[in-house]
Amino acid sequence: MIYQELYNTEINGAYLFYGSEQLMMDRIVNEIIESQTSENFRNFNLQYVDGKNLEVSSLISAVETLPVFDSKKIVIVKNFNDFIKNIQDEIIEVLKNMSEYSILIFLDYEDEVLKTTKFYKYFSKLKRNVEFPKLRENEFRKFLSEYIFERGFKISPADVSYLAQKSGYSSKNLNVVLYDVKNEVDKILATAKNEVNRKMIDEVYISNIDTNIFNFLDAMMTKNISAILLELNNLYQVGEPIQKIFYMVARQFRLLLSYKNLKEQGYQDMKIMEQLKIKQYEFSKLKVASNKFEKDKLKEIYTSLLEYDHTIKTRTVDERALFESLLVKISI
Numbered sequence: 001m002i003y004q005e006l007y008n009t010e011i012n013g014a015y016l017f018y019g020s021e022q023l024m025m026d027r028i029v030n031e032i033i034e035s036q037t038s039e040n041f042r043n044f045n046l047q048y049v050d051g052k053n054l055e056v057s058s059l060i061s062a063v064e065t066l067p068v069f070d071s072k073k074i075v076i077v078k079n080f081n082d083f084i085k086n087i088q089d090e091i092i093e094v095l096k097n098m099s100e101y102s103i104l105i106f107l108d109y110e111d112e113v114l115k116t117t118k119f120y121k122y123f124s125k126l127k128r129n130v131e132f133p134k135l136r137e138n139e140f141r142k143f144l145s146e147y148i149f150e151r152g153f154k155i156s157p158a159d160v161s162y163l164a165q166k167s168g169y170s171s172k173n174l175n176v177v178l179y180d181v182k183n184e185v186d187k188i189l190a191t192a193k194n195e196v197n198r199k200m201i202d203e204v205y206i207s208n209i210d211t212n213i214f215n216f217l218d219a220m221m222t223k224n225i226s227a228i229l230l231e232l233n234n235l236y237q238v239g240e241p242i243q244k245i246f247y248m249v250a251r252q253f254r255l256l257l258s259y260k261n262l263k264e265q266g267y268q269d270m271k272i273m274e275q276l277k278i279k280q281y282e283f284s285k286l287k288v289a290s291n292k293f294e295k296d297k298l299k300e301i302y303t304s305l306l307e308y309d310h311t312i313k314t315r316t317v318d319e320r321a322l323f324e325s326l327l328v329k330i331s332i
Contacts, residue, residue: 001129003017003024003131003132005130011036011103012100013102013128014106014123014128015103015106015123015130016108016119016123017105017106017108017130017132018129018130018131018132019131019132020111020133021132021135021177023177023178023179025132028130029076032074037067037070038069038070040069041067041070045067045068045073047073047076048078049062049077050079051077051079051080051082051084052082052083054077054080056087056091056094059077059091059094062075063075063102064102067101071101073102074102074103074105075102075104076104077106078109080107084119088117088118088119091119092118092119135169137279140164140169140170141157141160141161145157145160148160148196153189153195153196154194155197159196159197161281163188163201164281165214165281167180187204188200188204212231212234212238216228216234216245216248217252220249220330221289223331223332225327225328232327245323246305246309250305253301253305255286256286257302258275259276260290260295262275269283304329304330305326308323
């Protein structure tokens, strides 16, 4: 079960919460606490348990204790993976015989629970294994927009997309989660008055490898050789290998050439996105860049890229010098 499904479910019994997004996990837990217990009696009806020091008898006692002046009692167990390793059968029996007045939530913040265990399979069979994965791109942009709005600030859709790209959240190379992003956004909001703009984002947000790659490719698309070499040097500074930079350049021009060909064949934008397997944000930038390169020039550039690739694989050369010469040639 994906956590969004909980909003259409009556909350009762035992659940296993796991995944990489602790922030969303904490949000859902807080919503369950607020909806199922009253503030005046929460001290009696909410119990956090550390699994590192837990015994089965203590867990039984926690889930069998009746709520005080509330309809539900909530028990939340953290750090439970080591605790349940050798007593899975006992734990499952506890879960099967829980009081109808109790809600028991196992929180796996580290996403360490093994899906081959009896413990996990018990929840899976009942569809009470609740996953909190990283957000999809559109969900992430919505999260950013709503969070900034809730804090009393405005931001344009374009700048939301820019902030999303700047964060590196969707990067496969970076282990960025929502709490990391929230911390950086809070820094931006601390300097803002009414509205968040790109200047504030650039001034506050910590750059990462993906951001540098995007800046470099943006410079390539404007044919600004000074900006290209500046951003290339930034990539060198963060240790990005030339071969990976070259791959990104080759991919960019392959996409541009493919875009031109598909456009000539009469394909609509949505169909082109499907064919190229790219998202809206990247497509919009590609579309703008295509106006700055004639098709013949793109063919010439792509041929030069293939020649460069062949040269570095078959000859002993100064790869950095050759690559920078290639970039200058592309930008002329």
